[in-house]
Amino acid sequence: MRESAAERHDRLLELVRRRGSVRVSDLAGQLGVSPVTARRDVEALAVRGLLDRVHGKVSWPHTEGAPGVPAQGIPGGGSGGGGRELVLGMLAPNATYYFAEVIRGAHEAAAAAGARLILRISDYRPQDDPALAAGLVAAGAEGLLVAPGWKEPHDPVEHGRWIAELPVPTVLLERRGVPGGALDDLDRVCSDHAHGVLLAVRHLTGLGHRAPLLVARADSPTAVAVRAGYRQALDALGLQAPRPVIGSVPAETDPAGFEATVRALLDAMGDGEATAALVHNDVDAIRIVQRLAELGVRVPQDLALVAYDDEVAALADIPLTAVAPPKHEVGRYAAQLLIERLRGASTEPSAGPRRHVDLLPRLRVRSSCGAPRPGEDTDAPALQAATTAHP
Structure with a gap:
């Protein structure tokens, strides 16, 4: 492979x-x-x-x-506890696509607070997460920022309970446990992907298109959230999907599967069922546009397209309109919340109510949808946070 x-x-x-x-x-x-x-x-x-x-x-x-241990504190900063440096641990599934910005946001918040951040990477192997987290605690982490390496829908059940049993304060990043499960009592900071999908669908229908077709991965929590958000968005707007969701796969590892994805999209266009599409993720969207061009389909003239993630969407030959989850802010806010917990624990055992924080994505309008409506905001809406307190 x-x-x-x-x-x-x-x-x-x-x-x-x-x-x-x-x-x-x-x-x-x-x-x-x-x-x-x-x-x-x-x-x-x-x-x-x-x-x-x-x-x-x-x-x-x-x-x-x-060597190999990033010490990212500010000289002389301290943690507010007699000058002692606060140490945060962070477990992430990777350090590049998507999570690079989450890590950077956490790093900046830690540095601004005079704390040190140490990082371990799971490579999306959820079975390795408990050992990696234990390694962070053994290395001196007093609290953890945890984004488990979940990929499958059942992973939160099979590979999630250990998180609730960690011996230090913990904040979940871009991950949600099973409703009513043990992880519901943890602090968490997430992007509201359902809102991001709603922005994309509303933008495309506002340009005169019928309900867009969803082309999406199914191999990550974000992908699962985008698929669920698509159903919610259509219901909220009183729309029906033109066809079932078209599954997407990486072109570099499954070229035949990727070609089948493109052909399914072509079929929907040929039958007049779709004039617009939302594609998760950026890389798949760029490759799909390239392959469509080889087959004589023009974006945006023949198909309006929105990508989801906004990692590299702006760099496509035809800059792609994209939903941009607030990745940097997720990392920053989560680190600030964890630092608040750690510093409050010395004076207040409960350190206040637990928080579930959803940060709203933005829609960044570019060329792949055609001309926006007069007065269209090209970076809308402003970032907002919806916070629910849990005792």
Whole structure:
């Protein structure tokens, strides 16, 4: 199976975390890629702030102390507890696509508070999450930001109970447990993906299209939330889906499945059932537009299209209108909430009511939907937070 760029980036980041620093000239051999690919990967990760590149070497940003352990505090900042530095642990499924911004937001909030953030990556292997979290606690983390490596709908049930049993304060990131389950009593900060889908559907219908077709993955909590949000959006607007959801798969690992996705979309267009589509995620959307162009279908003239994630949508040949979850703000707000819990615990055992915080995505309007309506806000709506307190 061919390795994706995101998987290769994760290997590169893990290598740098373990080694502390690596010469760029040595990376190609260690990663098994060409020197050109290694340099391109380093540049992409450095631009995103995930690596520091100085004098022919790459290193983990702001590394202090032991190699491979990022110490991201502010000198002299302290935690407010007699000058002692507060240590936060963060478990994420990857450090590149989507979660790079979540990590950066948490890092910035920790640094601003004079705290140190240490990170471990699960590579979407939920069975490894408990050991990784235990490793963070053993390394000194006094509280945890946890985004489990769930991929399947049943993963919260099969691989979630351990989170409620952690011995330190914990905030869930971009993850929801089973309603009424043990994780409902934890703090959590999430993007409201249902609202993001509603923005996309409302925008497309406002441009004169009937209900858009959904083309979506089914391999992550975000994908599951987008699919559920699609049903909710259609119900809220009194619309019917033109066809069942078309499943999407990565073109690089399943080219035949990807081609079947494109053909299913073409069939819906040919039957007059769809003139617009919402596609999760950005990478799939860009590849679908490219393949449609090869087959003579023009975006936006023949098909209006909105992508979901807004990681690289703006860089497509035809810049893609996209729903942008507030990834950076999710990480920042979660870290601030965890720091509040840790600092409040010394004076107030309960540290206040638990919070479930939903942050609203934005719709970023670009070229792939055609001309917006007169007066259309090209970055709407403003970020808002809906907070529910749970005792």
